């Protein structure tokens with residue numbers, strides 16, 4: 001990793017050369033590490049986070065599979081925690097939600113990653129795409145709060161295909177939808193298998209309901225206010241009736257809506273870098289596409305939808321997780 005010493009880099013390269021590989025659709029290869037698949041750029045960040053990240057009990061970690069609604073969750077959580085600050089909503093006029101809430105693994109690509117995370121004041125609001133079982137050990141020991149957003153995999157796959165095409169990291173020939181779909185179903189996608197990833201957080205939320213909360217994208221769309229209240233309660237920052245009367249909750253829901261955010265200059269133009277020293281980046285506008293439930297109907301065949309539904313049923317139904 002840029003920013004880490006040569007010995008660490010050597011150890012990481014040795015490790016990567018020993019891992020199972022599959023054809024990539026972001027970079028040339030995916031690597032299987034602790035039962036999940038990563039491109040090399042991401043994997044370096046994962047290993048860095050596992051070695052260096054020091055969690056604090058007061059941390060709030062937003063942990064998700066990619067394209068399940070993390071950008072929205074970041075905006076909402078940031079707003080809930082900063083609602084007493086004057087003009088918190090103007091933060092989004094100058095910053096993309098990903099600039100307000102950093103990823104721990106992409107800190108590996110900052111100039112001085114340990115001190116830049118260490119100097120953040122508590123409570124830190126952070127995010128990650130790491131699976132539950134691969135979170136840095138200190139996260140589990142700290143007892144910090146974790147919020148995960150999950151979403152119907154049919155919409156996740158469609159969202160991912162659009163996003164991947166806009167990443168600058170692509171240095172492999174573009175994969176066809178058919179090829180990517182097969183690979184997604186087999187679990188070989190960034191931080192896949194999708195089902196195992198969300199199941200890790202779902203089970204943790206049942207075992208440790210005070211520490212882990214799972215929100216469904218579909219529920220958040222259906223009744224945003226209700227889910228935002230649930231989120232605020234979980235974070236220990238419930239809305240008072242006075243705040244509700246003053247319209248503070250309504251304001252948060254409006255400020256964080258896709259129609260409002262996607263029209264902000266901070267999201268219409270510019271590029272988000274996955275770390276200052278990273279070669280990976282994406283246009284900020286790529287984070288805001290349609291933001292609908294069921295857009296898969298415009299992109300997947302009936303057979304494709306049935307195949308994903310069948311896997312979801314087989315893997316998640318018995319755990320009480322449905323879409």
Ligand code: A3P
Nearest residue numbers: 067068069070071072159257258288289290291
């Ligand atoms: P679509 O591609 O289906 O439109 P992530 O934030 O995890 O990368 O997920 C991106 C998905 O969330 C995209 O879905 C994007 O449009 C949607 N999204 C982004 N901001 C949103 C918001 N404020 N409200 C609802 N959906 C949002």
